[in-house]
Amino acid sequence: MKKSIIFLSLATSILLFSCKKDETENKEEKVTTEANAKEETNTNVKEVELNEAQYSASKIQLGQILQKNLSDVVRINGTTELPAQSQADVSSFLSGTITNINVNLGDYVKKGQTIATIDSPEYIQLQEEYIISKNTLEYLELEFKRQQTLRAENVNSEKTFQKTKSDLNIERARYQSLSNRLSLVNSSPSSISKSLRIVSPISGNIATIPVKIGTNIMAGQSLFTIVDNSQIHLDLLVYEKDMPYIKVGQKVSFTFTNIDKSEVTATIFSINKSFEPGTKTVLVHANIDKVPETLIPGLYVNALVHIGEKTVDALPNEAIVKADGREFIFILEDAHEEEGGKSYHFQRIEAKTGVSELGYTQVTILQQVPKDSQIVLSGAYYIQSHLIKTEGGGGHSH
Structure with a gap:
């Protein structure tokens, strides 16, 4: 009996000690957790x-x-390009010798501005023929009226009247042809000049000048190249898998690969209807909303086409x-x-x-x-x- 009482007391003591130990461990764990949370907050x-x-x-x-808008986008690459109507090769319809160059590389010129002059024997001859034809035409018009009056009075023959009429029509055609040829060289002379003006066909910047003063030029030879960079647009290459998402009117955000990383925007205005040769890509064209002044053709761009409204x-x-x-x-x-x-x-x-x-x-x-x-x-x-x-x-x- 005495042994049983001792055993029961010992078991009770062990149980109480175990409970106190668990309670202590729980308190310590709680304190540790709170400390860790506080430390994490302090770190953040x-x-x-x-x-x-x-x-x-x-x-x-x-x-x-x-x-x-960074979520619903298609990522593509491309380049800056100039449309054909924003580039011009300047040449002369007549041969001659360069006597003056009024511009330097990079200069901005306006449409119709004189950028060079040439001395041209062909131009002198053309003006001569024009003035002769003009005076001949005036004479034949008067002669035709006179022959017409005489014919009405049956004074002259029908053959003479028809010959005068034919000469008048031929001279009119010749005069019109000479006038058109002079208009091609931007001239309508009242007197003969040896110097022919070379004018800019578009507004833009001088890109190349392959001639110099004294150069003998042939008709049609390129004298200047002018580019209007204000009309630069994007040519973007879109892969076949992305084509279903691309539509005219979508906004494009892009940055330049090798220069300024500032973001520029554009709007798609045209999509080609065939693949580019040797690739499974389609060319997509986008107008730049605000063309930077320093932009030039041929720059590589990284672009995002915004295909959704999510922001x-x-x-x-x-x-x-x-x-x-x-x-x-x-x-x-x-x-x-x-x-x-x-x-x-x-x-x-x-x-x-x-x-x-x-x-x-x-x-x-x-x-x-x-x-x-x-x-x-x-x-x-x-x-x-x-x-x-x-x-x-x-x-x-x-």
Whole structure:
């Protein structure tokens, strides 16, 4: 009996000790979990303070979340091209010798502007024939009226009248032909000149000048090339699998492959009806909405054709920084005057990113922020570097 009582007491003690141990472990686990959560929060949300000099040096740009169409798009490549009507080879219909060149490479010229002059024996002869024909025509018109009157009075013969009429018609045709030939060289002379003006057929910039003063030229020889880059458009190559999604009127966003990465927009105006030789691509043409002044033909572009209306919240790529395997943005929390100058307080906030195209990335901010928050669009990496230097990357934690 005594042994049973001792055994029962021992079992009760073990049970009580076990319960206390479990309770202690649960409390410790709860404390550890709360500490980890607090540590994670402190890691995600940090504050950084910059003085006025640091802020100016970082070239920070502030703004708000942008709405960008980054989801429903077809990605294609292409080049900038000039339509045929925006290019011109300037030549002369007559041979001669270059006596003056009024333009330099790259100069802008207007349609009808004189860009060179040539001395041309053919031009002198053409003017001579024109003036002779003009005077002969005036004489024959008077002679025809006289013969017509005489014929009505039956004074002259029918043969004489018909001969005068025939001569008049022949001279009219000759005069018209000479007038047209002179109009081709932009001339309607009242007196004979040896110099022929070469004028620009379109407005644009001088692209090539393969001649110089003293060059003997032949009729039809190219003297200048003029291009009107204001009419540049996109030629985009679309693969067969993407063709069902492409339609006239769709908007295109594009950047240049090797130069300025700023985004430009265009609108599709034409789609070819056959494949390009040797490829399974179709050429799609798009008018650039606002042609940059520095744009030239032959530049490679990366383009997105917007095939849907879906828009997402997005920020420039440089607004997003990475740390500890996560992604963050910075928000201006406060800016105020202090004794040593203005002070800027930034808060680092975790964000989830999505699709990234043409320098912008879809973002979802993982905590509530005011709608009018000023987000760092440029200079975020400078702030992140300052954060790393401050207290070993700790900054001032919330």
